[in-house]
Amino acid sequence: MSSEPHARVAVCNLWKTFYFYRYPIHRFTSWLTRARYGRPASLHTLRDISFTVVGGTSTGIIGVNGAGKSTLLKIITGTMEPTRGSVRLDGRIASLLELGTGFHPLFTGRQNIAYNARFLGLTDDEIEERMAEIEAFSELGEFLDRPLRTYSSGMHVRLAFSVAASVSPDVLVVDEVLAVGDAYFQQKCVQRIREFRDRGVTILFVSHDPTAVKTLCDRALLLHDGEIADDGPPAKVLEHYNAVIARKKADSDYLALEESQVSRGRRSGTFASLVTEVELLDERDQPLRAVLAGTEATLRLRVFFFEPLHEPTVGVLIRDRLGNEVWGTNTWYWRLATGDWRPGEMLELRIRTKLRLGVGEYSVAAAVHTGEVHVFDPYDWLEGALVFAVVASDDRRTVGVAQLEPVIEVVRGASIASAGAVLTRALGPIPSTIETAGAGKQFLRSGWYAVEGVSGEGFRWTEREGAFLLTIEAPELRLVAGVNRPKGAPAVELSIRSLGRELGRVRLEPGLGWEEITVHLPADFPRGPARFEFSVSDCWRPCDTGHSSDMRALGVRLRRIWSPAPAELDREAAI
Amino acid sequence: MWVARSLARHWDLLWQMVATDLRGRYVGSSLGVFWSVIHPLTMILIYTVVFSKVMGARLADSSGSYGYGIYLCSALLPWSAFSEVVTRSTTLFPDNANLVRKVAFPKVVLYGYVTVSSAINLAFALTIFLGVAVLTGHELHATLLLWIPFIGLQLFFGLGIGIVLSVVHVFVRDTAQLVAVLLQVLFWMTPIVYVEEILPAWLRPLEVVNPLYAFAVSHHELVLKGTVPHLGRLVALVLLTAAWVLLGTVLYRRFRPDILDEL
Numbered sequence: 001m002s003s004e005p006h007a008r009v010a011v012c013n014l015w016k017t018f019y020f021y022r023y024p025i026h027r028f029t030s031w032l033t034r035a036r037y038g039r040p041a042s043l044h045t046l047r048d049i050s051f052t053v054v055g056g057t058s059t060g061i062i063g064v065n066g067a068g069k070s071t072l073l074k075i076i077t078g079t080m081e082p083t084r085g086s087v088r089l090d091g092r093i094a095s096l097l098e099l100g101t102g103f104h105p106l107f108t109g110r111q112n113i114a115y116n117a118r119f120l121g122l123t124d125d126e127i128e129e130r131m132a133e134i135e136a137f138s139e140l141g142e143f144l145d146r147p148l149r150t151y152s153s154g155m156h157v158r159l160a161f162s163v164a165a166s167v168s169p170d171v172l173v174v175d176e177v178l179a180v181g182d183a184y185f186q187q188k189c190v191q192r193i194r195e196f197r198d199r200g201v202t203i204l205f206v207s208h209d210p211t212a213v214k215t216l217c218d219r220a221l222l223l224h225d226g227e228i229a230d231d232g233p234p235a236k237v238l239e240h241y242n243a244v245i246a247r248k249k250a251d252s253d254y255l256a257l258e259e260s261q262v263s264r265g266r267r268s269g270t271f272a273s274l275v276t277e278v279e280l281l282d283e284r285d286q287p288l289r290a291v292l293a294g295t296e297a298t299l300r301l302r303v304f305f306f307e308p309l310h311e312p313t314v315g316v317l318i319r320d321r322l323g324n325e326v327w328g329t330n331t332w333y334w335r336l337a338t339g340d341w342r343p344g345e346m347l348e349l350r351i352r353t354k355l356r357l358g359v360g361e362y363s364v365a366a367a368v369h370t371g372e373v374h375v376f377d378p379y380d381w382l383e384g385a386l387v388f389a390v391v392a393s394d395d396r397r398t399v400g401v402a403q404l405e406p407v408i409e410v411v412r413g414a415s416i417a418s419a420g421a422v423l424t425r426a427l428g429p430i431p432s433t434i435e436t437a438g439a440g441k442q443f444l445r446s447g448w449y450a451v452e453g454v455s456g457e458g459f460r461w462t463e464r465e466g467a468f469l470l471t472i473e474a475p476e477l478r479l480v481a482g483v484n485r486p487k488g489a490p491a492v493e494l495s496i497r498s499l500g501r502e503l504g505r506v507r508l509e510p511g512l513g514w515e516e517i518t519v520h521l522p523a524d525f526p527r528g529p530a531r532f533e534f535s536v537s538d539c540w541r542p543c544d545t546g547h548s549s550d551m552r553a554l555g556v557r558l559r560r561i562w563s564p565a566p567a568e569l570d571r572e573a574a575i
Numbered sequence: 576m577w578v579a580r581s582l583a584r585h586w587d588l589l590w591q592m593v594a595t596d597l598r599g600r601y602v603g604s605s606l607g608v609f610w611s612v613i614h615p616l617t618m619i620l621i622y623t624v625v626f627s628k629v630m631g632a633r634l635a636d637s638s639g640s641y642g643y644g645i646y647l648c649s650a651l652l653p654w655s656a657f658s659e660v661v662t663r664s665t666t667l668f669p670d671n672a673n674l675v676r677k678v679a680f681p682k683v684v685l686y687g688y689v690t691v692s693s694a695i696n697l698a699f700a701l702t703i704f705l706g707v708a709v710l711t712g713h714e715l716h717a718t719l720l721l722w723i724p725f726i727g728l729q730l731f732f733g734l735g736i737g738i739v740l741s742v743v744h745v746f747v748r749d750t751a752q753l754v755a756v757l758l759q760v761l762f763w764m765t766p767i768v769y770v771e772e773i774l775p776a777w778l779r780p781l782e783v784v785n786p787l788y789a790f791a792v793s794h795h796e797l798v799l800k801g802t803v804p805h806l807g808r809l810v811a812l813v814l815l816t817a818a819w820v821l822l823g824t825v826l827y828r829r830f831r832p833d834i835l836d837e838l
Contacts, residue, residue, distance in 0.1 A: 018836060019836075024745075024746045024747070024748075024837055025746050025747050027746050027830075027833050027837065028743065028746040028747065028830070031829065031830075077679050078679030079675075079676060079677060079678060079679050079835065080832075080835050080836070081831065081832035081835055083832070093679075095679075104595065104599060106599070107595075107599075114591075115591060115595055118587065118588055118591045119588070119674070119678045119680065123587055124587060
């Protein structure tokens with residue numbers, strides 16, 4: 001090593017553009033035809049990257065997936081060629097990019113060591129010299145004389161890393177290899193990389209694991225969209241990285257909403273109220289997707305009410321990557337009064353806490369119900385409402401289950417959202433017609449019996465009260481309904497409400513047939529998706545009238561619920 | 576001569592790949608590398624004994640009772656090595672995609688190991704062939720000394736074609752199949768199994784069109800007749816080989832980044 005620091009790796013105005021041809025042959029013919037035919041789509045993976053790495057330092061390269069990290073490393077190690085620009089290397093480079101390249105399944109471990117080491121740039125003499133060291137490091141024992149096909153995948157990796165670790169490079173490129181093998185061997189690998197660093201080997205390290213970058217590197221580069229977005233001490237760059245993750249996640253959520261409205265979480269319940277938003281916020285109320293362990297953050301839930309509710313219970317549950325419950329509570333457990341809520345109002349639950357969670361990815365489930373647990377009146381249960389990452393704040397690591405000490409408060413949120421917007425955001429497109437026995441039946445939310453009917457004509461009975469979701473096209477709601485009651489029995493009244501306001505009331509005369517009923521909605525009732533509640537004045541109890549011993553209280557038979565399109569109304573008016 | 580320099584620098588790697596290639600074929604079998612002797616030995620014995628003794632195939636000029644076997648092998652052995660080089664070179668990048676994608680090493684080593692590996696197998700076969708020739712009482716001409724470098728020329732010719740095809744094959748994956756078919760056609764357009772005199776007059780232009788024809792005829796002259804091939808023909812073959820290697824080099828250098836992207 002020379003005493004004066006000098007550039008080991010110099011990357012100069014590096015561009016990499018991938019061309020996507022319709023057919024591979026166009027790549028070939030475009031050369032002959034001077035690209036007049038089969039013009040490719042292109043993607044700039046790296047845009048004008050320049051940096052130098054001084055000998056004896058270790059540099060971490062971080063960035064979200066697709067930022068260009070791997071492409072950059074491949075160009076530096078020489079397995080890919082840049083479109084423009086250059087990479088200058090001083091000394092021998094070794095990469096732990098691809099472990100076990102060229103392993104032959106029928107050769108023994110020892111034979112494979114010799115073969116593999118050759119690709120890593122060792123000469124025959126060096127291989128012979130280091131064989132004992134490699135064998136010892138791999139801890140494979142007698143397996144070294146058995147063919148590779150008898151190895152477990154863990155042993156495979158151990159063998160590969162042992163060979164790779166035996167080279168003595170001037171520049172070492174490491175890409176996510178630490179994610180392999182068991183914890184013991186991983187630790188050994190990290191130890192070996194540290195040794196390299198202490199020996200003055202220049203290290204280029206790519207990782208998604210911010211902790212590893214923090215502990216192993218003295219400089220970090222943040223790649224974003226093929227450009228160097230930041231360059232500096234790891235702690236500073238990691239902060240920037242978290243901001244990029246947050247932005248990217250927000251972007252993709254937005255896109256997901258555009259494409260498929262239902263993609264955000266899985267819901268179940270009656271939807272008398274809906275969890276409209278679950279966010280993790282920093283102290284300035286900006287959304288976060290990655291948090292340093294132990295820093296204070298606020299988990300904000302917003303709940304929209306469709307029906308008047310008294311003392312609803314609002315709860316959250318943080319799950320780890322494997323779905324285990326890590327921490328959770330609800331306003332009932334927390335002995336927190338939530339108060340009375342009118343339709344159209346928005347509740348905001350703010351849980352402020354130091355996130356004393358281990359490093360990893362977590363997801364949040366949220367629920368609204370009454371009472372202690374969600375089996376009583378399950379209004380909404382939203383699984384996977386939010387995913388966030390906890391990253392290490394310093395070199396010290398912990399494992400285990402956390403004890404959080406939050407401050408929880410309930411406040412009245414600004415009711416900025418309309419009911420329609422809340423429904424669309426939460427559930428995606430809602431139809432304007434529901435066949436109660438078929439299409440759209442998932443939008444019948446509560447108060448419905450199973451499908452009945454003969455000769456292919458299905459219908460459902462309602463309970464005394466219930467709810468459904470429907471998109472309103474015109475100020476009319478139509479039903480194909482009927483009541484099974486003996487002739488001469490009093491008529492049944494069906495009341496339709498939305499957001500706690502009665503919209504109309506219709507009388508249904510007893511009879512065995514079907515009737516088409518129109519409910520005229522108030523003129524100011526907004527078009528678009530809405531949640532409707534209904535109640536039936538009187539239920540038919542077959543046992544009361546001596547017709548049957550069935551204890552079920554059956555309300556009204558409904559076959560079809562729809563809101564006619566304006567065009568349909570015009571056509572009817574013309575007739 | 577970047578090719579030669581590069582090969583020299585990575586001789587260790589080349590040699591390791593050749594050894595692995597040869598060993599890899601017979602790994603796990605108890606006779607191991609001996610199979611590379613047994614295969615050609617059987618083939619040569621069958622051709623010389625069966626064709627000469629059992630089927631009684633004789634050459635017109637009747638150079639000994641084993642003449643036909645010698646005639647057949649003298650052109651067939653180089654042809655086999657040639658067609659092996661062409662076939663293996665063509666699919667060289669997909670076959671070694673794993674290596675090419677993941678490790679930085681001069682790709683020219685790949686061509687090297689395919690050629691050297693075929694050459695070594697050929698060397699086994701030639702040794703046995705010459706041994707059988709001596710045992711059956713065939714007269715060994717001094718021109719045999721020229722024969723060995725001439726076979727080398729044919730391998731280089733195959734390598735040149737192989738480099739061109741290997742680049743094309745990355746982008747047009749039908750190439751390998753087409754090559755297999757064309758090699759079959761080419762084989763029967765070359766006087767290896769048959770004697771060139773039996774060709775009807777209208778097929779004579781083959782001699783000009785098909786360079787393998789010239790190679791085969793030269794093999795017969797060098798081994799059977801003990802005469803040196805026409806100098807013009809030798810020069811033409813050398814120039815043709817150089818042209819193919821040059822074309823392959825130009826194509827490879829132009830498309831190297833694309834090959835790495837496409838794999």
